[in-house]
Amino acid sequence: METIIQWYPGHIAKLERELQPLLKQLDVVIEVLDARIPMATWNKKLSQNIRSKRPVLLVINKADLADPYWTKDWVNHFQQHYPSVISFSSTGSKGKSEIIDAICKLGEPKLKQLEAKGLKRRPLRTGIVGMPNVGKSSLLNALVGQKKAKTGHRAGVTRTTQWVRIHPMVELLDTPGLIPTRLESAETGQRLASVYSVGDAAFDEEAIIPFFLQQVDTFYPGLLQQNLDLPPESDLSLETIARRRGYLLPGDALDFKRTAQAILKDFRHGKLGRITLERPTN
Ligand SMILES: Nc1nc2c(ncn2[C@@H]2O[C@H](COP(=O)(O)OP(=O)(O)OP(=O)(O)O)[C@@H](O)[C@H]2O)c(=O)[nH]1
Ligand SMILES: [Mg+2]
Known part of the structure; x- marks a missing residue:
């Protein structure tokens, strides 16, 4: 893993x-x-x-x-x-x-x-x-x-x-953040990272974004296209989103890091909609 x-x-x-x-x-x-x-x-x-x-x-x-x-x-x-x-x-x-x-x-x-x-x-x-x-x-x-x-x-x-x-x-x-994070699975870690519950030095935004986008899209089909201002049936790759936002590096390569950070920032501030990434299971 x-x-x-x-x-x-x-x-x-x-x-x-x-x-x-x-x-x-x-x-x-x-x-x-x-x-x-x-x-x-x-x-x-x-x-x-x-x-x-x-x-x-x-x-x-x-x-x-x-x-x-x-x-x-x-x-x-x-x-x-x-x-x-x-x-x-x-x-x-x-x-x-x-x-x-x-x-x-x-x-x-x-x-x-x-x-x-x-x-x-x-x-x-x-x-x-x-x-x-x-x-x-x-x-x-x-x-x-x-x-x-x-x-x-x-x-x-x-x-x-x-x-x-x-x-x-x-x-x-x-008190400080007293309850230590418990890594039950890789998915748990990625969800924690997506809400910044682990410090940003501990993970790479670009690495967690595909899982994050896929999860949101599964729970809320169409929501991301709408709130990221993409065409309705658009794919949700970093490339598509970077292109849509015009996030370019010198030399016109796409800036994936900036794109990933922007998506997570939007999520943290509720700009992607009201989203819950976990469902209770008994
Ligand atoms: N929208 C929204 N944002 C919140 C809410 N509660 C906290 N935040 C935001 O979440 C971030 C973290 O909040 P803190 O209160 O610093 O969290 P904490 O648990 O004390 O964090 P540590 O001290 O670092 O462990 C801040 O940017 C807050 O503004 C809430 O109910 N709604
Ligand atoms: Mg605090």
Whole structure:
């Protein structure tokens, strides 16, 4: 199998270890997935480990970029595993109170425990976890209502941690991309790369584009031709798209790298349409 994405097993083991002391500080965990590739951004094993220790709210983020039909289906799917599942858009303005209510509900048993010990109720310590680039910092900012945490297109932007009071009964901790990426298959890696959930130094855009275009075309026939401004029956090769866009190198050779980057950028910004690249299987 051709290696397109590079992975660092030592780094992954370190992230998994670092998650444990973090969990100890928390009463409730918010786990974040990317609605366009919920399965690829779900580390099943580690997630099970987290759920065995703390109540977890699952937020399926970037819902504005994903296909609403499938997001609904994914919410239903994950309800098998989580007591509370919410689809959300961190860049929008709606749904914050639903998340706060869910945190309060999930944390109530903990507060009851404190009361039983004669201790006072206190704000629930809540932490956001998820793979790189799923929108953890954006979610924090959306919940806080101001730009506290640095966000970015690329993986690995967050470096520091901080507590923020978002409700009289909820405190939120922003953390780096704590859940390590889990490479279940070459396809998973390519999907993660297509949403930039792996740093762009770790993969070659040109190499993942054929798979990406073929996947989108299978799920959404005709959509790419429409949104890439190609004739309806046009083939979806890099060559055709580069020609259409007029991306040329000196000497008039086609600039495939620039074309591949432009396609992925359009996808990241939702310009190719609302696309979900994975379907739930039971
Ligand atoms: N359209 C849309 N974009 C989003 C959403 N959430 C995050 N983004 C964008 O996705 C990119 C990554 O978001 P971050 O909040 O930095 O992600 P993160 O999980 O904190 O990333 P790391 O700290 O690098 O692990 C940024 O460009 C955000 O603007 C969303 O709900 N909708
Ligand atoms: Mg971040």
